[in-house]
Amino acid sequence: MNSDHRIFLIILVNLVLSYFINQVNAILSAWSIYLVLDSFYLLFAGLYLRGAAGFITITVTAMAVEATLPFPSGIHLIIYIFSFLLLNQTRARSSRESPYQVMGLAFFINLTIFLFFTVSSGTLSLPSPALWLRLFSDLLLSQIVVIILVIPLINGQRHLLLSAGIDVGAEPQSI
Amino acid sequence: MNRSHTFIRPVVILLVLLAVWWIVPTFVKSFMRVSFFEMQAPFWTAASYIEDLQGYWVIRNHSKTELYEAGRDLARLNAAYQLRVQENDELKGEIIRLERLLNLPSHLAYRSEVARVVRRDLSGWWQQFILRKGRNYGISKGNAVVYAGGVVGRIKEVYAYTAVVELISSRSFRVAAKLEGDARPVTFQGNISLPLEGPSGKIVNVQSDIEVDPSNPRRLVTSSLGGVFPDGLTIGWTNRLGPSIDGLLQQGSVRLDQRLRSLKEVAVLVPIEETGGI
Numbered sequence: 001m002n003s004d005h006r007i008f009l010i011i012l013v014n015l016v017l018s019y020f021i022n023q024v025n026a027i028l029s030a031w032s033i034y035l036v037l038d039s040f041y042l043l044f045a046g047l048y049l050r051g052a053a054g055f056i057t058i059t060v061t062a063m064a065v066e067a068t069l070p071f072p073s074g075i076h077l078i079i080y081i082f083s084f085l086l087l088n089q090t091r092a093r094s095s096r097e098s099p100y101q102v103m104g105l106a107f108f109i110n111l112t113i114f115l116f117f118t119v120s121s122g123t124l125s126l127p128s129p130a131l132w133l134r135l136f137s138d139l140l141l142s143q144i145v146v147i148i149l150v151i152p153l154i155n156g157q158r159h160l161l162l163s164a165g166i167d168v169g170a171e172p173q174s175i
Numbered sequence: 176m177n178r179s180h181t182f183i184r185p186v187v188i189l190l191v192l193l194a195v196w197w198i199v200p201t202f203v204k205s206f207m208r209v210s211f212f213e214m215q216a217p218f219w220t221a222a223s224y225i226e227d228l229q230g231y232w233v234i235r236n237h238s239k240t241e242l243y244e245a246g247r248d249l250a251r252l253n254a255a256y257q258l259r260v261q262e263n264d265e266l267k268g269e270i271i272r273l274e275r276l277l278n279l280p281s282h283l284a285y286r287s288e289v290a291r292v293v294r295r296d297l298s299g300w301w302q303q304f305i306l307r308k309g310r311n312y313g314i315s316k317g318n319a320v321v322y323a324g325g326v327v328g329r330i331k332e333v334y335a336y337t338a339v340v341e342l343i344s345s346r347s348f349r350v351a352a353k354l355e356g357d358a359r360p361v362t363f364q365g366n367i368s369l370p371l372e373g374p375s376g377k378i379v380n381v382q383s384d385i386e387v388d389p390s391n392p393r394r395l396v397t398s399s400l401g402g403v404f405p406d407g408l409t410i411g412w413t414n415r416l417g418p419s420i421d422g423l424l425q426q427g428s429v430r431l432d433q434r435l436r437s438l439k440e441v442a443v444l445v446p447i448e449e450t451g452g453i
Contacts, residue, residue, distance in 0.1 A: 019218070026295040030436050032368040034298035067211035068294070070301050070331070070339075073204045074196050081192060085185035121300040130367040134299040137370045 006164045007053045013157055014041045014061040032134070036117065036142045039110035041065070042080060043150060044157045046087025047096040047105075048168040058084045072120060079116045083109050099151045106150040107143055114139050209334065216337045220307055223293040285319075285405065285444040288312050292439055293337070299367060302345035302374075303331065306338045306441065314338050317403060319444040324432040325409030326350070326397060327441050340441070343410060344374035344431055351401035352378065352410055355394040357385060363395060363410055363429060374431040381416055381425040389414045395429055405444070 021037050028035065045057045058080050066076035087105065095101055118135060161168055196204075234242075273279070290312075294305040308314055310333050320327040320340045328348060332339040341348055345365045352363040365376045378395060387393050392412035397404035409432075416427035 015215075019222070022294060022296070025297070029295050029297035032297070032370050032372055032374075032436075034296075036298075063207060063211050064215060067208050067215065068305070069296065070303065073208055077196065078189075078193065082189055085189055089185060117300065128367065130369055131299065133369055134367050138299055 006166055007049060007161070007168075008057065009160060009164060010045060010049065010057050010157065011060050013044075013160065014057070015064055017041065017153075018061075018065055033141060034138050035145055036110065036114050036138065037146060037149075038065070038076075038080070038113045039083070039106045039146055040150065040153055042083050042087065042109060043102065043106055044154050046084050046109075047091065047102070047154070048158070048171075050088070054084060054088075055081075071117070075117070075120050079113055083112065102154065103147050103150055106146050110143060110146045111139070114142065212337075213334055216334065219293040219305065220336065223291055223307055227291070284447040286313075286447055288314060288443040288445050290314075290338070290441060290443055292441065295436075297342070297344075297436060301347070302342040302365065304328070304340040304342065304438070304441070306340060306443070307336075308443070309334045309336045309338045311336055312443075313445050314443050315445070318446075319404045320441050321404075321408060321444060322434070322438055322441045324434055325411075326404060327435065327438065329403060330443065338443070342374075342435065344368060344376060344435060348376075350404060350410070351398040352395050353398045354381075354385060354387075354413070355396055359385075360398050360400050361395075366428070373433045374435050376411060376429040376431060377426060378413060378429055379419060379424070379426045381419075381427065383418075383423065383425055385416065385425065387413055387416050387427065392430070 017040055021035065021040070025034055041061045042058065045054045045061075049057060059077065062076040062080040066073070069076075087109070090105060158169055237245075288308060290306040290308040292304045293307050296303050296305075304327075306314075306320075314330060314333055316330055316333050318330040320330060326343050328340045328342040328345070329350075330338050331341040343350070343363070343365055346367065348365040350363050351360050353360055359382055361378045361381045363376055363378050368374050392414035395410045395413055397406060397408040397410060399406040411429040411431040413427045413429045416425045418424075419426045
C-alpha cells in the first residue's frame with residue numbers, strides 16, 4: 001500500500017494545512033499569539049508511511065514550509081527528518097491506535113521542534129523576561145491545540161487515503 | 176544485532192543527510208529555497224484576490240444610504256488632504272529654491288507603490304509580511320514601507336511577484352529616528368510584544384537632557400540620516416525614559432500603532448533615482 005503513489009496526497013494535505021495554520025496565525029497576530037503546529041505535518045507520515053514515501057513527504061513539506069520563514073537554510077529539513085526517524089523508532093514501542101500515545105508523541109515532537117526553532121532563531125542571544133513570557137505563552141497554547149486536534153487530523157488523513165483506496169491502517173505498524 | 180541495527184540505522188541516515196546538506200553548495204540551497212517560495216506565491220496571491228472579491232461583494236451588499244454616508248465622509252477627508260497637498264507643493268517649491276540658493280544636495284524623491292498584504296508571520300522570533308508585488312513593480316531590497324499611520328518596516332527580500340517586509344516591531348529592526356521637536360538622532364529598535372498587548376519597540380541613545388511627560392507621550396519620527404525613510408514619518412509614541420546601562424544616555428519604550436498587526440494594504444517607497452526618473 002505504501003508503494004502506491006497516491007500516498008503523495010499527504011504532501012498536498014500538508015501544504016493545505018500549512019496555509020490554514022498561517023491563516024489562523026494571521027488572525028491571532030492581533031493578540032500577539034503565534035501557534036507552532038509543525039508536528040501536524042509529521043505525525044501521519046511518521047506513524048503510517050514508511051521508506052521512501054515517508055521520507056519524500058517529510059522532505060518536500062520541510063522545504064515548502066521553510067521557504068517562507070527567515071530561519072537558516074536547512075533547519076526545518078533537519079528537525080523534520082529527525083522527528084520522522086524518531087517516530088519511526090517509536091512505532092515498535094507504541095500503538096498508533098491508542099489516542100493517548102499519539103497525543104503524547106505529538107506533544108513531545110512539537111515541544112522538540114519549538115525548542116529547536118527557539119535556539120536556531122538566535123533570539124536567545126538577547127534574552128529578556130518579555131521574550132520568555134512570549135515564548136512560553138506561544139508554546140503553551142500551541143501544545144494545547146496540538147493535543148486537541150491531532151487525533152481528528154490523523155483520522156481525517158486516514159479517511160482521505162481510504163477514500164482514495166489506500167488503507168494504511170491495515171499495514172503492520174512496525175517498520 | 177538486529178535491534179542494534181534498528182537503533183543505529185536512523186542515526187546513520189540523519190548523519191549522512193547532515194553531511195550531504197553541509198556539502199551541497201550554497202547556490203543550490205538558495206535556488207531550492209527561492210523555487211519553493213515562488214511555487215507557493217501564486218496560491219497566496221490567488222487567496223488574496225479571493226479575499227478582495229469577498230470584500231467587494233460585502234460592500235456591494237451595503238444599503239445605498241450607508242454607501243452615500245461613507246462617500247460623503249470620504250469626500251470631506253479628500254478635501255482636507257487636497258488642501259494639505261497644495262500646502263506641500265508650496266513647501267516643496269520653497270525647499271527647492273532654498274537648496275539652489277544655499278547650494279545644498281537635494282532630498283531623495285520617492286514613488287509610492289501600493290501593495291496588498293497576502294501573508295502575516297508575527298511570532299516571538301520574527302515579524303514579517305509578504306506583499307503581493309515584487310521585482311515586477313520595481314521594488315528592491317531595503318525600500319521603506321509605510322502606511323497611513325506611519326512606518327511599517329523595510330523590504331527584506333524581493334522575489335519576482337512578491338516581497339517580504341520586516342516589520343518595525345521585529346527585534347532585529349533598527350532605524351535612525353528622532354523625537355518630535357528635537358533634531359538629535361536616536362535609535363529605534365523593535366521589541367517583543369507580550370500576549371494580548373500591542374506592538375512595541377524601544378529607543379536607545381537618547382540624550383540625557385531630553386524629558387518626556389508620561390501623561391503626554393512624545394511622537395517618535397524617522398530621521399533622514401538613516402538613508403532609508405524620509406524625514407518625519409511617525410514610528411510611535413514614547414512616554415517613559417530612563418537611564419541606559421552606561422548611565423550616560425537614556426533609553427525608553429515606544430508604543431506602536433495597533434493597526435500595524437492587521438494591515439491589508441501598505442505603500443512601498445521606491446526611490447525615483449532607482450526607477451530612472453519614472
